[in-house]
Structure formats: structure tokens, C-alpha cells
Amino acid sequence: xxxxxxxxxxxxxxxxxxxxxxxxxxxxxxxxxxxxxxxxxxxxxxxxxxxxxxxxxxxxxxxxxxxxxxxxxxxxxxxxxxxxxxxxxxxxxxxxxxxxxxxxxxxxxxxxxxxxxxxxxxxxxxxxxxxxxxxxxxxxxxxxxxxxxxxxxxxxxxxxxxxxxxxxxxxxxxxxxxxxxxxxxxxxxxxxxxxxxxxxxxxxxxxxxxxxxxxxxxxxxxxxxxxxxxxxxxxxxxxxxxxxxxxxxxx
Numbered sequence: 001x002x003x004x005x006x007x008x009x010x011x012x013x014x015x016x017x018x019x020x021x022x023x024x025x026x027x028x029x030x031x032x033x034x035x036x037x038x039x040x041x042x043x044x045x046x047x048x049x050x051x052x053x054x055x056x057x058x059x060x061x062x063x064x065x066x067x068x069x070x071x072x073x074x075x076x077x078x079x080x081x082x083x084x085x086x087x088x089x090x091x092x093x094x095x096x097x098x099x100x101x102x103x104x105x106x107x108x109x110x111x112x113x114x115x116x117x118x119x120x121x122x123x124x125x126x127x128x129x130x131x132x133x134x135x136x137x138x139x140x141x142x143x144x145x146x147x148x149x150x151x152x153x154x155x156x157x158x159x160x161x162x163x164x165x166x167x168x169x170x171x172x173x174x175x176x177x178x179x180x181x182x183x184x185x186x187x188x189x190x191x192x193x194x195x196x197x198x199x200x201x202x203x204x205x206x207x208x209x210x211x212x213x214x215x216x217x218x219x220x221x222x223x224x225x226x227x228x229x230x231x232x233x234x235x236x237x238x239x240x241x242x243x244x245x246x247x248x249x250x251x
Contacts, residue, residue: 017045018206021056021068026152029085029171029194030069037213044206052123052150060199067210071126072195079197083250084214085223086191087169089134090184092159092177099165100181107187108138116142117164120150127192131167134190156180169194191226196251215251224250 018037022030034046049065057076059065072081091106093099099106112135118128135142145164149155155166156177169192170182196214198207218224 016041016043016206017047018067018204018210019047019049019059019065020210021049021051021059021065021070023056023069024050024152026156026173027169027171028173029087033069033084033196033210033214033217036217037210040213041209044209052120053125054122056197060197060202063199063202066198066202066204067207068197069194070197071130071193072197073126073129075197078200080200081195081197082211082214083193083195083224084218085171085194086226087171087194087223088184088226089130089167089169089190089192090182092156092166092168092172092180092182094160094162095179095181097162097165097181099183102183104184105186105189106183108134108185108190109140109187111135111142111165111167111185112140114143115145115164117145117155117158117166118148119155120148123150127167130192134167134185134188138187153177189226211251218251 020030020034022034025031031048034048037044038046049059051059051065051068053070053074056065056068056070057079060068060079061076069084072083075081091099091111099110116131116135118124118131121128132142145158147158147163149158152168152172155168158164159166160177160179167185168182170184171194172182196211
């Protein structure tokens, strides 16, 4: 039994592993990629991590994390990124909100009349800045809800309480939050760019495997094909969010 137990422990220790950041369990992009990876490579043991921006970069730098997902607007120089998804941005509201009656979409300017919830700055600074820039490009400064949240679940709870509305990409799993409705934003239609991130010094051979899985998934699901043409200015200002407001290249 002793030898058998040690052999089992050695097998587990030598099994290929991957530590991947899913950013927030409320989003479906990285979980879908990891399911694709696991289907093709069932021998890889995957450890899923949730981390805010500063912690994510620290774990990438010291090797505790192999690959992550985020908008690549603030990545350190030693972190490489690959664009994998252009995700339509929308607004999450209670089912009885006036936006829920807009069956197709909501103009960005309509957000001026609601309290807008932002995420905790240490968790989602890129999304906060993206949404604020979008509002400014549409000619208004939004009225910000005084509280903040560290997860999409907490954000949905505040929305359900009719405290505020929340701008969030379509990859948020609205089906898990009964009582809420998500509507895409238009005028301009905007896409939030998700990228895979990894540290240049990370020796893990599985990073390339994750990227390959993401590429196949993006091709199959059309992740890099924006849904509908943007209706905003054809020459946006430097602060205006667009589908190409990132420095990396698509997978």
C-alpha cells in the first residue's frame, strides 16, 4: 500500500498542469476555451483562478499563473497578448426596467438617465475606463452609483434591487441571474476586446495549446467577427472605445 500510494502521488505530481485565470465566474469566454482544451487534451489538469488586474499580473510574473484573460490595454511590457474575442457591450437591467422593453438594443445616450454601476477599480479598471470613455464619446458624463462590486454576481444583485444599471459584455452569463435582462448598446455599437495574456518568461508548453484551442473556438463561434457595423464616428478620438482599441493581434 505504501509503494502504491507513493506511485499514485508521483503520478499526480508529474501530470501536466495549467493554471488559468478566468477573471470572474460570471463570464463564459475562458471557461469555454478550457472546455475545448480539456476535450482535446484530457490529460492536462487545469486549475482555474479568479484574480483582479494587479494580482493577475503578479501571478503571471512569478509563475503562479500560466495564462489569463483580460482587455489588453494595460498589460506590462513583459506580458504578451493575443486577441480572441470581440464581445458586444450591453447593459444589464431588471426585467421591469424600461430598457427591457427595447427588444433590439439601447442607445448609449439613454444611459445618461440612470445610475451606472462600475466595478471595483482593483478588479476591473479596463472595463470601467472602457465604459466611461464610451459615455464621453456619446456626449455625456454618466451618473455613477456610489457603491462598487468585485464580481458580476454582486453587480447583478444590485441591478435586481433596482439600485443601478451595469454595462457588461455579452459573455456575461445572464441566464444564471433570473430577473435580469441584457440589451446590446448601439449608437455606437461597441465591442469589448478580450485577449489571452501570458508572461514572456513562462516555460509552460501548454500556453500554445490554449491559444490553439482558443483559435479553433473563435473560428467556430465567430468571436472575431463584430456583430453589426459600428454606428459611431468613422474616425474616433483617442479615448473612444472601438473594436480595435488594443495592441495585440487576433489569434
